[in-house]
Amino acid sequence: MAADRKKRQMPLGLLKIREFNKENLKTCGLHLIGHVMEEFKKEQNKLKTYVNEILHSIFFFGVIHKDCLxxxxxxxxxxxxxxxxxxxxxxxxxxxxxxxxxxSILLDIMQLTFGTKENIMRELCSLMEKLKFPYPLDRPANKNQRYYTLESTVICVCSNSQCTSQEYFGASLGCRTENAKSIMIYSSCLNTWHEYVSYAVMSFQHQTEGESLQFHKSMQCQAYIRDWNDNVYKERQPCMNCTRLFSLPEGTEQEHYPYGNCAETECLSKLLLKDQFMQENTEIRNYTTDKMNMFKDRTKKLLQGKLASIPSLSNRNNNDLLWFNP
Incomplete structure (x- = not known):
């Protein structure tokens, strides 16, 4: 009898967790929108595109949430x-x-506003404390605690030491559900990241041995994680996935994340997109147009499959993928 009562109580507990996570996402979304709207009032011409993009991104993650916000x-x-x-x-x-x-969009706004890495990290910590985002739970084994707080756990900064004035920022995906994380990785491979980064990520997803990038020795890359106790960003080693993808120094474990999730992916993509020298001096093993097209075709099918499983999307059965360009 006791066992039967326990079984009957479980759905109520799960329901409470689900409701808590939903309210968490709604609150974080509202607070972040409130912040960017306040910033928009100060710098309308500079920030309108960013506000459009961040609103769309928040709304999209809301509508693919299991409660269809x-x-x-x-x-x-x-x-x-x-x-x-x-x-x-x-x-x-x-x-x-x-x-x-x-x-990720917020990081661009912070860079536009505060300029340097030190200023950005300091102001970002201050903003996160002000917005009162909850701790971004990072416990893959506990599926009941996978939810969005809209804060990325890790940020990364890279640069070309031959041109030290320009820094490029990236954020980890911050997705707490497998569906959303996969959608963003597949979508970014097809339409956001530099083709070399996309090729490397897709190669590790679609074949036994992936094709690593080898950057020029002048590339500098450092990840940071926010320490919640001290509210400061502290240096963090790359994970093993990033070590394999980008030939970075020896990394730590944490292989439960898929290739493409980490902050290094975004910032190194920006470096390649913006830095001609780095483009011309980065090597990738076995790159061919045919293999790239094959990886893209497979990735597109995976993305379409994920979208088709979400009833709340209006384009879920459409072969022509559409991206938001504010």
Whole structure:
């Protein structure tokens, strides 16, 4: 009898966790939107594109959440005001894929506002404390605690030491559900990251032995994780996946993350996209156009399969993938 009672109590407990996680995401989304809207009032010309993009990204992750959150769930009585100012994210969050996560877009805003790595990390810690985002749980074994806080656990900064003035920032995906994480990795491989980074990530996904990138020796790359006790970013070694992907110094374990999840992926992609010298002096094993097309075809099919499994999306049975370009 006791065992039967315990079984009957489990659904209620899971329901409470699910409701808690849903409210968590709604609160984080509202607070982040509130922050970028305040920043937009100060720098309208500079930030309009970023605000459009971050709204769409938040709405997209809301609608693919198992509770299918809508913009109204995030904004409540502010919905009409925000929609009048930024109609495009409201029109396209069910049909178009985001190119980046909300935190990745926030990093760009922080860089535009504060400039240097030291200033960005200091102000980012201050902002996270102000927004009161909950601890971004990082326990893969506990499926009940996989949820979005919209904060990426790790950020990464890279540069070309021959051109030390330019730094490139990236964020880990910050997704707490396998569906969302896979969608963002597949989507980024097809439409966001530099082709070398996409090729490397896809090669490790689709074949036994992946094709690593070998950057020029002038490439510098350092990841940071926010220490919640001290509220500061501290250096973090790359994981083994990034060590294999990008020929980085010896990394730590943490192989439960898929290839492409880490912050190194985004910042190194930006470096290749923006730095001509690094493009011309980065090597990738066995790269061919035919293999690239094969990887893309396989990745597109995987992405379409993930989208087709989400009833709330309006383009889930569409062979033509659409991306949001604010």
């Amino acid at each position: 809508t913009p109204v769930d995030f904004l409540n009585e502010q919905t009409e005001i925000v929609q009048q100012a930024f109609p495009e994210p409201f029109d396209k969050y069910r049909s178009h894929l985001p190119k980046r996560t909300p935190f």
